[in-house]
Amino acid sequence: MTQAGISAPPVGFTRTEIVNESEQPNTSSPGQRPDEIDFDRARAQVEAEIEAHLAKSGQALQEIPRFTFQKGETQFSFATVALDKSAIFDSLEILKKHVENVRIHTFEPGYIVFQDLGKNLYEAGNRNMPLYGIKFKFVSITNNTRVEVTRKGNLTQDELQACIQLFRLFHPEERQNDPSARLARLGIQVFRAGSEESAGTPSAADAGLEIGRNSVSMFNRKYRLAGYKRTKQEVLESIILPLRHPKVYAGVAQATRGEGSNMPRAVLFDGPPGVGKTTMARIIAGETGLPLVYVSVENILSKYYGESAQNLAGIFDAAAAYDRAILFLDEIDSLATSRESGLFEATRRVLSVLLRKIDGFDTRDGILTIGATNRSTDLDHALLSRFDSVIHFPLPEAKERASIFKSYAHHLSIEELSDLARASKGISGRTIQDICEYTERRWARMLIADQKSPCAPPGYLYVEITQEMAARTPSESM
Known part of the structure; x- marks a missing residue:
């Protein structure tokens, strides 16, 4: 706000600058609208309503909203976290309630302007003509995301209310500030643990997570994720236990280094498709009780210049x-390939945001970033260095393939499982699941044709379908 308007920073504000507002509007200027409000009175109203809103919502802002009069023009501006498309449409709905004849003045990526054309467009000397009409600017350029309102002269009560309502829209009350809703508007899925056991509060049953010979059994028992024993052990030690017992890990750090944190901030899952990277992320969320924010490439990339970086920053901020x-950033290699191969400027901007958000000045404590890739060699070297650890998800070995088959077909004998393990060399766990489900469907069709009662498929049918699929599908390690 301003030095003249506030003797101390408003509730929830942190003062960042003081704006010189010695220039005052000429309230008796020719062409003044009869319903204009004196600048000092308008400023006092804006300050009072914003302070009341912030006090009620319990928010603290890093930058004070500015309400100034400079060069014969009233200006109101404030910073916001993100300007997604749905927020722009919500803003337009507010404007239609408070101003008349709104037109699109500018519509460019990162810069959208709406303007009021006024009531009497063709009246001589009308101050509501485009030269004077109030403008609402939505700016999103790199790290500068803000809303700006400008108008020659003073504002009317309707225009003032439009400014206040826009501020409230982008700074909702705490109960309305649901990150899941914000992420949903960005097209992002959020998965939450559904069981009480995985609500994030360790219980006596937590002893089953001990580091030892049977420490990974819960992956098979609770989540039917067979095989990958070494990978499971690494996930358990590097991610699940630190997230479930942060005080223990903080105590160890305090006893050794005295300061700093040993908690994981970013982990890379590396492995071919279908080996359980996404499933493992769900398991981590289930075991820790933390929400899992699943981000695919489609949620980020845009054909408009600068919008991809903006989308990514908005997701992290939400x-x-x-x-x-x-x-969880799926297919992270599509966002951050090596700069040695040459990058377009738009891709550089996305990479810059990614580096800053994962381990930079914008890093947020409490957020674990997991990247998934099947092409880690293509990743930018600076990004690779940001990950605390890289956990490899290889294709399952023969013993693991037999274990995966058994998790989907309990009735098969050891000999049949061994035959399937030999026939499925180079096949991922997800493909094995597909084989088992396809076998069940084919067997059900055969039972219907023979008018027989439902029963489990025979082992030979699993082997036949595995051989069929292996013949038409190259090794998934390629």
């Missing part, structure tokens, strides 16, 4: 509204 959360 996820940061959680106290603790897991942000």
